[in-house]
């Protein structure tokens with residue numbers, strides 16, 4: 001295989017597929033949802049989650065105003081919902097109405113929690129920093145919502161019950177193949 005090295009970084013989507021989720025926010029009586037592929041957990045104590053959001057997104061303004069955001073993991077069967085909220089701006093439409101998005105009540109933060117999500121985090125904004133053309137928003141998770149049956153006793157996603165939504169880039173979505181799961185204990189493998 002020919003290895004190509006380039007200083008032209010381009011859109012650098014070589015690290016995909018990524019789990020894609022929906023960030024929700026609410027402020028001044030307006031709620032919204034957007035698709036986000038750039039996100040990660042940061043810390044256990046306190047429980048911190050980071051999302052990379054362009055300041056051009058209307059959702060960014062809502063998060064800055066409301067100081068809270070929601071992280072919603074929806075199944076692959078709802079990938080069209082991800083493409084819909086990720087392809088529209090809530091300055092022009094009410095996405096909840098247009099795409100018929102059902103929400104459930106939050107407990108600690110005033111953010112919409114998506115009914116379709118198999119897991120969701122309510123977050124309080126603790127930091128907002130600019131890196132290049134995106135803002136790195138850090139939220140402290142103050143409540144977790146989950147569909148119990150979609151997680152194993154060891155708190156991992158039960159792939160026989162739910163298909164996570166992965167994003168490959170260039171508008172392509174996929175899910176994880178359960179027949180590829182291998183349990184490789186780090187304690188055992190680290191000592192080989």
Ligand SMILES: Cc1cc2nc3c(=O)[nH]c(=O)nc-3n(C[C@H](O)[C@H](O)[C@H](O)COP(=O)(O)O)c2cc1C
Pocket residue numbers: 020032033034035036037038039052053054056057058059060082083085086087088089090091167
């Ligand atoms: C699969 C997918 C992943 C996306 N990931 C991000 C992301 O990580 N950060 C970001 O700022 N925008 C991301 N977007 C773009 C926003 O979701 C999109 O611009 C959306 O329309 C913003 O809505 P708003 O203006 O109502 O906030 C993504 C879009 C798609 C379809």
